Amino acid sequence: xxxxxxxxxxxxxxxxxxxxHLRWSVLRRPWGEPEGSERDERDGETEHCAVIAGDRVIGVxxxxxxxxxxxxxxxxxxDPASHKRGLGRRIVxxxxxxxxxxxxxxxxxxxxxxxxxxxxxxxxNVTADSYLLFGEIQHYRMQKDLY
Numbered sequence: 001x002x003x004x005x006x007x008x009x010x011x012x013x014x015x016x017x018x019x020x021h022l023r024w025s026v027l028r029r030p031w032g033e034p035e036g037s038e039r040d041e042r043d044g045e046t047e048h049c050a051v052i053a054g055d056r057v058i059g060v061x062x063x064x065x066x067x068x069x070x071x072x073x074x075x076x077x078x079d080p081a082s083h084k085r086g087l088g089r090r091i092v093x094x095x096x097x098x099x100x101x102x103x104x105x106x107x108x109x110x111x112x113x114x115x116x117x118x119x120x121x122x123x124x125n126v127t128a129d130s131y132l133l134f135g136e137i138q139h140y141r142m143q144k145d146l147y
């Protein structure tokens with residue numbers, strides 16, 4: 001990652017707009033879901049990570065605490081033009097560090113079938129089949145112990 005990129009929570013209205021738009025355009029739009037469907041009731045109480053290159057948000061992820069020991073990564077997305085640059089790994093590492101700061105002993109996530117290999121490389125293990133999103137995208141529950 002070069003010097004002009006930052007990993008941090010969005011700060012300005014424009015960064016937040018881009019953050020949610022990227023979540024929608026990668027994770028919801030391809031299945032015909034409306035803008036707004038990329039948000040949920042926990043967004044205000046979670047840790048957010050944006051990869052910001054210049055004035056553009058090119059990667060996003062979110063961490064929520066499910067209980068005092070378990071953190072969950074959700075809404076991982078990288079702009080397709082920025083794939084294969086290690087941004088996903090950086091986002092996961094950032095969110096895992098936040099999980100440790102918050103006292104989590106483990107991180108869980110529900111990975112889309114095409115992302116399972118990515119998370120396996122980062123030390124996650126498949127623990128169960130999860131849900132079928134939009135009737136077609138199989139997800140798998142994955143977990144990584146932090147200690």
